[in-house]
Amino acid sequence: MRRVRLAAIIAAVTCMSMAGQAGAVQGAKISSHIELAEAAADLQPGEWVWAPQIAADGPVTVLVDLTSQLATVYRNGVAIGISTVSTGKPGHETPTGVFQILQKDADHRSSTYNNAPMPYQERLTWDGVALHAGGLPGYPESHGCVHLPYTFAKELFQITSMGGTVVVTGRAGDPVTHPAGGVLAPIDELGNAAQHHALSADEQWEWNHQVPDAGPLSIIVSTTDQRVVVMRSGQEVGRARAVIDGFMGAHVATLHVSADGAHHWMLIGVPGHEDEAGRELDAAALNRLRLPEGFRTMLNDRIGEGTTVLITSASVGAHNSGKQMTLMAAND
Structure with missing residues (x-):
């Protein structure tokens, strides 16, 4: 032994x-x-x-x-x-x-x-x-x-x-002044600083039309920030203020469209929430998510089979997304 x-x-x-x-x-x-x-x-x-x-x-x-x-x-x-x-x-x-x-x-x-x-x-x-x-x-x-x-x-x-x-x-041995990472990537797929856009005081929502309408769609719902952020192909495509009530903890669901065109948000059993696997997200709960009408229209026109939504208490604010990063050029 x-x-x-x-x-x-x-x-x-x-x-x-x-x-x-x-x-x-x-x-x-x-x-x-x-x-x-x-x-x-x-x-x-x-x-x-x-x-x-x-x-x-x-x-x-x-x-x-x-x-x-x-x-x-x-x-x-x-x-x-x-x-x-x-x-x-x-x-x-x-x-x-x-x-x-x-x-x-x-x-x-x-x-x-x-x-x-x-x-x-x-x-x-x-x-x-x-x-x-x-x-x-x-x-x-x-x-x-x-x-x-x-x-x-x-x-x-x-x-x-x-x-x-x-x-x-970073540099090993330096004091840690902020948590690493976050819900949203501070880098894009090329390693550049990702473009995340905090809403100004008078903005209810925005949509980046320069991001092509192609590729997987991920929706992040932050119950702490009362924000919804939409990501497509690694880029932030939309962000909105929201009224989010009745959600506790973290949940992940993916959209399935039935033959009759009905949308079904099926929960995924991720770590810590394995018992949710295969259950459908309550429609009444979704109705408690209130979004600006223009943003909802943009989103509804683009969601489809396989769209994923993450409901989380983690923030999508400036402290963990869109922060400036200084990178040294890598050696060949």
């Missing part, structure tokens, strides 16, 4: 870790709720949240925050996962900048560190920086790679594609 356990521990430690350090074993915990923005402050080393149903389709971007040692995954401009990480230790700092995924190898082994396993490797630079499953002691301890919990790395590997964008920002 001891021999089997030792082998499992060694297999769970990557080339950037010391196999003899108990704290370097990969995390396998998962939080029980999907309030990603709020969960960020409470995650312990090895913990993560994964709820890809929040946005079932669209471009995927990854934001790694060296300051907070957290990685947030966005799809269609909406957060679907957040995880603790371990990045480069002093002298081997993980470079900041905008990177593309250059190589994917689920069973990769290091050519530099004694053939050590690097499960679910997603290469960011040809000189050895990558995302992969690795040790998570609670502080930066790698030789430059970004270590992820094993299962989180596996899930991420399955939804990313070659050329996908990974942004690394």
Whole structure:
């Protein structure tokens, strides 16, 4: 039994870790709720949240925050996962900048560190920086790679594609002054600062007609901000003030259109709300969502099969969306 356990521990430690350090074993915990923005402050080393149903389709971007040692995954401009990480230790700092995924190898082994396993490797630079499953002691301890919990790395590997964008920002060791990530992605699929538009005092709603009417639609309903934000193909396309009553906690639903044209918002059993799977969102509850008429018209003309709605208490305000980001150019 001891021999089997030792082998499992060694297999769970990557080339950037010391196999003899108990704290370097990969995390396998998962939080029980999907309030990603709020969960960020409470995650312990090895913990993560994964709820890809929040946005079932669209471009995927990854934001790694060296300051907070957290990685947030966005799809269609909406957060679907957040995880603790371990990045480069002093002298081997993980470079900041905008990177593309250059190589994917689920069973990769290091050519530099004694053939050590690097499960679910997603290469960011040809000189050895990558995302992969690795040790998570609670502080930066790698030789430059970004270590992820094993299962989180596996899930991420399955939804990313070659050329996908990974942004690394912050600086390890700096005080954390704000939570990393948020409900809305602060970056677009090219790694640039995303364009989020706070409503002015006299605006009830707005719609960006420059965003093409093509691609998956995600609707975020913030009960805290009393705002509704619409995302399409990773871009914010609309935002409105709303009166939102009667919703508690977080819920995710997707639209199904029956043969007679009737709309059915079916709840999805995401982590912490598994019992909701397969139930239909109460029409009476939807009637309590009051929107400006012009915005409702724009939305009704565009929603269709597969549209996803996230009802959340997390904010979509300026403090967690649309903040300015300074990025250093990545090395070739």
